[in-house]
Amino acid sequence: EAQVTQNPRYLITVTGKKLTVTCSQNMNHEYMSWYRQDPGLGLRQIYYSMNVEVTDKGDVPEGYKVSRKEKRNFPLILESPSPNQTSLYFCASSIAGGAYEQYFGPGTRLTVT
Amino acid sequence: DQQVKQNSPSLSVQEGRISILNCDYTNSMFDYFLWYKKYPAEGPTFLISISSIKDKNEDGRFTVFLNKSAKHLSLHIVPSQPGDSAVYFCAAFGEYNNNDMRFGAGTRLTVKP
Numbered sequence: 001e002a003q004v005t006q007n008p009r010y011l012i013t014v015t016g017k018k019l020t021v022t023c024s025q026n027m028n029h030e031y032m033s034w035y036r037q038d039p040g041l042g043l044r045q046i047y048y049s050m051n052v053e054v055t056d057k058g059d060v061p062e063g064y065k066v067s068r069k070e071k072r073n074f075p076l077i078l079e080s081p082s083p084n085q086t087s088l089y090f091c092a093s094s095i096a097g098g099a100y101e102q103y104f105g106p107g108t109r110l111t112v113t
Numbered sequence: 114d115q116q117v118k119q120n121s122p123s124l125s126v127q128e129g130r131i132s133i134l135n136c137d138y139t140n141s142m143f144d145y146f147l148w149y150k151k152y153p154a155e156g157p158t159f160l161i162s163i164s165s166i167k168d169k170n171e172d173g174r175f176t177v178f179l180n181k182s183a184k185h186l187s188l189h190i191v192p193s194q195p196g197d198s199a200v201y202f203c204a205a206f207g208e209y210n211n212n213d214m215r216f217g218a219g220t221r222l223t224v225k226p
Contacts, residue, residue: 104156
């Protein structure tokens with residue numbers, strides 16, 4: 001089954017404790033992206049990757065890091081989480097670029113206390 | 114800076130009637146628009162798209178209309194069904210940077226039986 005998986009689905013952590021949210025897709029997609037969803041703001045792009053070893057900042061990259069060492073994986077790293085990063089996070093992938101239909105993962109709800 | 118706006122946070126319609134969801138954008142460089150649907154505890158799923166060279170695109174019960182001069186698009190669902198109850202996101206991007214996908218805040222549609 002074609003899908004995007006994210007782990008964990010729920011995470012509660014404390015300020016400053018480094019964490020990683022994993023994202024994996026099995027569709028051989030070139031493009032992967034991370035979004036956060038906040039009430040009244042919709043989905044905002046954090047980082048995206050056009051291909052392996054190619055990443056770029058989206059709309060709200062501050063406080064986040066990503067890496068794309070393999071085509072299928074695109075982890076999101078919060079080196080020192082803060083309460084304002086409490087949000088619902090989605091990973092997405094598409095054949096190439098945002099022009100194409102994006103397939104989203106189920107989401108990761110992160111709470112930073 | 115909200116370049117894509119969905120001014121109605123919620124909409125309630127009766128089963129069998131038409132649902133009209135609206136979206137406005139400010140960036141005249143946008144030339145491709147998409148609608149995504151999101152159920153609770155799931156990631157968004159692609160619904161329908163339209164290119165700026167068209168003013169209408171249909172897919173079954175779903176039709177998207179684009180008015181470029183007004184920078185406005187709308188999604189029509191006819192007839193509405195209870196299973197259509199979800200949050201609908203409008204998204205847009207431009208050929209100049211098709212990785213810079215902008216989403217609206219979403220409209221929660223409730224279809225009453």
